[in-house]
Amino acid sequence: xxxxxxxxxxxxxxxxxxxxxxxxxxxxxxxxxxxxxxxxxxxxxxxxxxxxxxxxxxxxxxxxxxxxxxxxxxxxxxxxxxxxxxxxxxxxxxxxxxxxxxxxxxxxxxxxxxxxxxxxxxxxxxxxxxxxxxxxxxxxxxxxxxxxxxxxxxxxxxxxxxxxxxxxxxxxxxxxxxxxxxxxxxxxxxxxxxxxxxxxxxxxxxxxxxxxxxxxxxxxxxxxxxxxxxxxxxxxxxxxxxxxxxxxxxxxxxxxxxxxxxxxxxxxxxxxxxxxxxxxxxxxxxxxxxxxxxxxxxxxxxxxxxxxxxxxxxxxxxxxxxxxxxxxxxxxxxxxxxxxxxxxxxxxxxxxxxxxxxxxxxxxxxxxxxxxxxxxxxxxxxxxxxxxxxxxxxxxxxxxxxxxxxxx
Ligand code: ATP
Ligand code: MG
Numbered sequence: 001x002x003x004x005x006x007x008x009x010x011x012x013x014x015x016x017x018x019x020x021x022x023x024x025x026x027x028x029x030x031x032x033x034x035x036x037x038x039x040x041x042x043x044x045x046x047x048x049x050x051x052x053x054x055x056x057x058x059x060x061x062x063x064x065x066x067x068x069x070x071x072x073x074x075x076x077x078x079x080x081x082x083x084x085x086x087x088x089x090x091x092x093x094x095x096x097x098x099x100x101x102x103x104x105x106x107x108x109x110x111x112x113x114x115x116x117x118x119x120x121x122x123x124x125x126x127x128x129x130x131x132x133x134x135x136x137x138x139x140x141x142x143x144x145x146x147x148x149x150x151x152x153x154x155x156x157x158x159x160x161x162x163x164x165x166x167x168x169x170x171x172x173x174x175x176x177x178x179x180x181x182x183x184x185x186x187x188x189x190x191x192x193x194x195x196x197x198x199x200x201x202x203x204x205x206x207x208x209x210x211x212x213x214x215x216x217x218x219x220x221x222x223x224x225x226x227x228x229x230x231x232x233x234x235x236x237x238x239x240x241x242x243x244x245x246x247x248x249x250x251x252x253x254x255x256x257x258x259x260x261x262x263x264x265x266x267x268x269x270x271x272x273x274x275x276x277x278x279x280x281x282x283x284x285x286x287x288x289x290x291x292x293x294x295x296x297x298x299x300x301x302x303x304x305x306x307x308x309x310x311x312x313x314x315x316x317x318x319x320x321x322x323x324x325x326x327x328x329x330x331x332x333x334x335x336x337x338x339x340x341x342x343x344x345x346x347x348x349x350x351x352x353x354x355x356x357x358x359x360x361x362x363x364x365x366x367x368x369x370x371x372x373x374x375x376x377x378x379x380x381x382x383x384x385x386x387x388x389x390x391x392x393x394x395x396x397x398x399x400x401x402x403x404x405x406x407x408x
Pocket of ligand 1: 181182183184185186187188189190206207208209286287288289293294296
């Protein structure tokens with residue numbers, strides 16, 4: 001009984017040419033994330049993948065499978081030989097155990113094994129008849145049954161189940177290449193990161209820190225947010241680049257028009273993000289911008305800010321409602337972390353009246369009032385890389401994470 005988990009890939013089936021490679025990526029991800037369960041065995045059959053439980057509790061496996069991009073759905077299934085007697089026997093056993101007696105039901109059969117001597121409809125009818133005869137109180141209801149008993153007749157055996165769980169969907173982690181994620185401690189950017197991972201991108205995170213205006217607690221928030229999404233990522237760990245941003249912000253504050261402060265600050269962030277992206281071989285910058293949310297996210301602002309880089313900038317949240325973003329953040333467990341009250345570097349130097357429709361010419365003129373190039377170089381040279389592992393919690397306050405590694 002219930003000895004296998006049958007896993008189905010979703011969007012994968014659309015991408016014919018890369019299919020094999022994608023399947024390998026998902027199955028490797030599945031195996032890696034389940035590696036602590038030593039009894040498991042795995043069986044790959046074309047577009048399906050089986051985890052053979054060998055007494056491992058299925059709920060533990062399900063928890064892991066829910067976090068693997070490219071897994072569309074899965075079912076805990078029982079397996080038997082592909083002949084009608086065995087199928088009926090197993091169907092009865094499952095209904096008695098999982099459904100009980102007084103219920104309405106429907107049998108659905110998928111006959112992938114075309115050598116099986118009966119067509120799907122006849123198999124469904126024969127099994128239904130067997131259940132009626134042997135389990136009193138059962139009733140058929142083809143429209144709104146209490147449960148559906150799925151029978152999947154395949155060459156390798158017949159699989160019977162009553163419940164399908166939905167996975168994350170999306171594409172296998174890392175199959176579409178590398179990006180950098182601009183991540184703050186807010187609600188949005190981490191959701192943008194999650195959606196990007198879900199869609200097959202690897203992310204290296206970049207956080208701009210304004211120490212001592214922002215505290216270690218603000219950085220801890222970013223670390224905690226990234227750890228929360230690391231189980232979804234390809235290697236189960238995420239690089240975090242922490243860029244010291246204070247000198248740049250102070251220079252902007254000192255030299256530039258107040259209302260252009262944020263525009264220019266964001267142009268500086270983009271410039272540094274592009275440098276790190278190119279050094280890391282990343283093909284795009286991801287951020288949590290959401291059109292119209294604040295002054296720096298009007299279309300005019302976005303175009304003046306983006307003007308300084310020569311790399312695609314992807315904004316997964318661009319047109320979502322705040323409510324939808326919050327729903328996702330609740331679902332992935334980042335919301336509670338994001339609303340911790342620590343200041344972010346953006347909130348420290350906020351002008352009273354930020355420009356809503358900035359002009360490139362004015363932004364450039366303001367930037368020419370100070371030598372920003374050496375400040376960018378200095379920030380990049382002093383950037384620290386932290387490697388966040390899923391199994392190891394980093395304590396930003398104790399600075400346990402500071403790595404001696406080469407920066408970029
Ligand atoms: P969030 O909730 O993600 O902080 P936000 O609505 O507060 O977003 P902004 O502060 O204007 O918006 O930032 C827009 C985007 O710029 C963020 O979603 C994030 O991608 C990036 N960003 C903002 N602050 C930082 C930071 N300190 N370090 C890295 N990226 C940042
Ligand atoms: Mg923010």
